[in-house]
Amino acid sequence: MTTNYKLKKLNAGRDYIADNYQAPLSLSDIAKCSCMSPYHFLRVFKDTYGETPNEFLIRLRVEKAKRMLITENWNVSEVCEKVGYISLGSFSSLFLKQVGMAPTLYRRKLWSLSTEVYRFPSQAIPACYAYHFLGKLAN
Template sequence: MTSRAADPDHLRDLTLLRRVRDRMDREYTQPLDVPALAAGVHMSAGHLSRQFKAAYGESPYSYLMTRRIERAMMLLRRGELSVTEVCFAVGCSSLGTFSTRFTELVGVPPSVYRDDPLAAAASVDTAGLPACIAKQVTRPVRSTSGRSGIEKRTPAGGP
């Protein structure tokens, strides 16, 4: 009997899902929706959503919004753009939705983050961590526990 991991259809789907994820990473500023993403890899929208969540632990929409919020955090830290300009620069079409998702993922509204980027990460101790690990543990994540904001993560191999 063939295991699921070695199933040719499963491997093909994983390849297609990686293409979808890579497209979202590249084209996050574009108006992307699940039907358009699914059409690009010749899948139904429902199949793409189910397979994407199984492979990556979150829906395509959540993944895309997390990428957009990550880019927004960087733009807001620079301080050169207003919150509205950042919202549109990262591909969001609604300032209200952007602000709600930003607050949900980061723990503070974008205007507060722009004025004090350290406010959101105050509860996460990154002292002594390499920058690549500090970035990983302060990455915005959607909380499954109902709590919003940046959650403390333990680096790989840590306690």
């Protein structure tokens, strides 16, 4: 079981990832924020949160990208850059793996539900349906 002190140290590392997700991050830098060695941090992070720091970073970046693809009029390359990826190919592959569809198709499907261009369709469809639909897209 993780002690309260260890959890605070882990949360410092997790917060560092969340605050700097758009920048290149190394395991060493993240572990320093938690005052742990990189390998110990990796092991404890995985045991505590059920995912590695890199998996957490990818999930966070994809969630941010999903929001940007729905609400912003940036092209996929710009979204890719804003969430911290240099390679559009890497971003698209990770997005496809996480969401189950390419970023462009994701945007097209959600925008097709809206009557207002470039905005999340909250007024066009009931919120419970939108959340249900988004949940299915995420799985």
